[in-house]
Amino acid sequence: MQTPATLSSASLPAATRPLAITPQELATNATDYLLWGTAVGAAAVAQAAAPDLRGLSFSVAIAGAGLLAFAFHFYRGWNQGVRSGQGEALRLLRLATWVLLAVLPALVPQLGWATVLPLMLFALGIRTFVAGGILQRRVLIFGGAAAWVFGSLALRFPAPVDQMILLTAAAAAALLLPGATLRTAARA
Template sequence: MSTTTTFAAAQLPAAGQPQGITTQELTTNAADYLLWGTALSAAAVVQAAAPHLAGLSFRVAIAGAGVAAFGWHFYRGWRQHERSAQGEAVRLLRLATWVLLAVLPALVPRLGWATVLPLMLFALGTRTFVAGGILQHRVLIFGGAAAWVLGSLALRFQAPADQMILLLASAAAALLLPGALLRSASRR
C-alpha cells in the first residue's frame, strides 16, 4: 500500500504541470494563420475589384483554404506524437472559426456585406485574441483587438470597397502578422 501511495505522490507534480505547446503545434498554427490570411486577403481584393460576384470569391477562397488547411492539419496531426493542452485548445478554436467562416459568406446574398463583413471581422478577432491568451503571445492579442476595432469601423463605413479595405487590414493585423511571428517563434 505504501508503494501505491509513493507512486501516486510521485506522479502528482508531473501531472500538475501543463506541457507547453510543442514546436510542431506552433508551426501548424503559423501555417494556419498565414493560409487563412492569404485566402481572405485575396478574396477581399477580388471582391473589391469585381463587386458583382456577390461573395463568390469568398466562398471559393474559404473552400480552397478549408480543404488545404484540412489536408495540412490531417498530415501534421497524423505525424504528431505528443500534444499539449494549449495546442488542443487552439485546434478546437481553429475548427470553430473555420465553420463560422464557411457559413458567413453564404449569408451575403440575404444580409449583404454591411452585416456579414463585421461579423467576419469579429470572428477573426475573437479567434486571434483567444489564441493569443492561450499561447500567451501579445501580438495575437493585439491583432485580435485590431480586428475588433476594424469590425466596429466596418459598421460605420458601409461602402463595399471601404469594407474590403478594412477586411484586408484586419487580415494583415489578425492573421498575417501573427502568423509570421508564430513562424519565427517556432524556428527558434
C-alpha cells in the first residue's frame, strides 16, 4: 500500500504529472541569466574603472536590466500558452532576485560596498544554486557555489576595486556561463 508521501511522479497518471520545463521557458531563463550577467558585469567594470561614480553605474545598470527583463518576460509570458511547474518556480525565483537586486544598490550609501557587494553575490549564488536544483543542471549548481565563494572572498577584500573584480568573476560564473548553457539546452 502506498501512502501519499511515497507516491512518485512516475506512479501518477499522465494527466496529473507536472509538465516538464518547455524549451521556451528554458530560453527565457537563458536570456534572463545572460541579460543580468551582462548588466552586473558591465556595471562592476564601470564601477572599478571609475570608483568616484558612487554606485551610479549599478543604479543605471540594474534599473535598465530590470526594465528590459520586465518587458521581455511580460511579452514572453503573454505569448506562452503552456506553463510548467519548473518554469513557474523559476519565474518566482527570478522575481524575488530582481526585487533583491533592485533594493541592494540603494543601500550602498548607508552600508557601503564592503557590506552590500557580498550580499549581492550571495543572492546571485542562491538564485543560481536553487535554479540548478530545480532544473537538475550541475553548471548552475556549481555557478551558485562559485558566487558564494566570491562573496566570501569579497568579505576578505574590502577594497571597492577588488570587490568589483570579484563581482565581475561571479557574474561570469553564476550568470553568463549558466545562461549560455541554458541557451544551448533550449536549442537542443
